[in-house]
Amino acid sequence: MSELFNLWKSGLQKTSKAAFGRISNILGATEITPDVWDELEALLLQSDVGVKAAGRILDQLKQVVGESGLTKKADLDVALTAILKSMLVLAPPDEAVNSKPKVILVVGVNGSGKTTTIGKLGSRYKAQGSTVVFGAADTFRAAASEQLMAWGARSGIEVIRGEPDSDAGAVAYNTVQYGAQKAADIVLVDTAGRLHTRFNLMEELKKVHRVLGKAMPGAPHQVLLVLDATTGQNAIQQAKVFKEAVSVNGVILTKLDSSAKGGVAFSIAEDLKLPILFAGLGEKAEDLVPFEPESFIESLLNQG
Ligand SMILES: Nc1nc2c(ncn2[C@@H]2O[C@H](COP(=O)(O)OP(=O)(O)O)[C@@H](O)[C@H]2O)c(=O)[nH]1
Ligand SMILES: [Mg+2]
Numbered sequence: 001m002s003e004l005f006n007l008w009k010s011g012l013q014k015t016s017k018a019a020f021g022r023i024s025n026i027l028g029a030t031e032i033t034p035d036v037w038d039e040l041e042a043l044l045l046q047s048d049v050g051v052k053a054a055g056r057i058l059d060q061l062k063q064v065v066g067e068s069g070l071t072k073k074a075d076l077d078v079a080l081t082a083i084l085k086s087m088l089v090l091a092p093p094d095e096a097v098n099s100k101p102k103v104i105l106v107v108g109v110n111g112s113g114k115t116t117t118i119g120k121l122g123s124r125y126k127a128q129g130s131t132v133v134f135g136a137a138d139t140f141r142a143a144a145s146e147q148l149m150a151w152g153a154r155s156g157i158e159v160i161r162g163e164p165d166s167d168a169g170a171v172a173y174n175t176v177q178y179g180a181q182k183a184a185d186i187v188l189v190d191t192a193g194r195l196h197t198r199f200n201l202m203e204e205l206k207k208v209h210r211v212l213g214k215a216m217p218g219a220p221h222q223v224l225l226v227l228d229a230t231t232g233q234n235a236i237q238q239a240k241v242f243k244e245a246v247s248v249n250g251v252i253l254t255k256l257d258s259s260a261k262g263g264v265a266f267s268i269a270e271d272l273k274l275p276i277l278f279a280g281l282g283e284k285a286e287d288l289v290p291f292e293p294e295s296f297i298e299s300l301l302n303q304g
Helices: 003-011 013-026 034-046 051-068 073-088 114-127 142-155 168-181 198-215 233-245 264-270 293-301
Strands: 102-107 132-137 158-160 186-191 222-228 250-254 276-280 288-290
Touching: 003 013, 003 288, 003 293, 013 034, 013 073, 013 293, 034 051, 051 073, 051 264, 073 264, 073 293, 102 114, 102 168, 102 198, 114 132, 114 142, 114 186, 114 222, 114 250, 114 276, 114 288, 132 142, 132 168, 142 158, 158 168, 168 186, 168 198, 186 198, 198 233, 222 233, 233 264, 250 264, 264 276
Parallel strands: 102 186, 102 222, 132 158, 132 186, 222 250, 250 276
Antiparallel strands: 276 288
């Protein structure tokens, strides 16, 4: 097994143990009775797949079983794997933007893993040979810019920041200007996840979004929403609020390694219609990996 697949497998252990790994056992019964369907639905809901996605998975599997009369466990496993995979394969956001720098705005609630994810993404892009600049536009917490500075120092990435409590828009603007001046390839802008009210937070995000466009026409080229997998279905509720405020292009699903609710990935596809671009499988830089539906699903299903 490859090192990367091992990372997926150990990262998804909790979600698999909580539910998915048991699906195979219940499908192993000689006959699929109504009880089996109920049990399957319960297992899916237990790992936060969400009502809508769970319903779709069951409907599709019932259809396959009805049409082809599948009863063998191995065949059912294959059918289920195909259904799950088809649900997670969503078109990635348009990457045709040939902008230099490419400006990426990162949003999400406090503690979801934004700053950490930016640090990891920066180190990944840097390793690929890109020049990266970080913008510490979470001016709400002093510790946030220090945390980003630490990631920057580790990978040799410059960080633009402002005084504590200074204007987030100004920091965002300066970061893009600096990135353009340095002919950087990628600018990653961190944001606050908590202000005094949700209304204020969303207004600030809209402003940062607007200001980025003023600093550089077309920016931000991507808005990434960071969601914490341990919060399960709550993450979906948060995501809807962010989606309303700014045009989110894709999701980064963090902390899969500490979550038993990784099934939320299906809800992100079904309820939010957003592609998952990266997965957080641990705290180290190399634990952020491009999301692979195949590895994700195999890791979920194939461990007892
Ligand atoms: N286990 C694990 N921890 C993570 C992951 N991503 C972030 N974290 C941790 O989550 C906590 C909050 O992250 P932070 O980046 O400060 O969140 P922010 O408030 O959204 O910027 C930190 O302790 C991170 O180390 C992940 O994929 N796996
Ligand atoms: Mg932060």
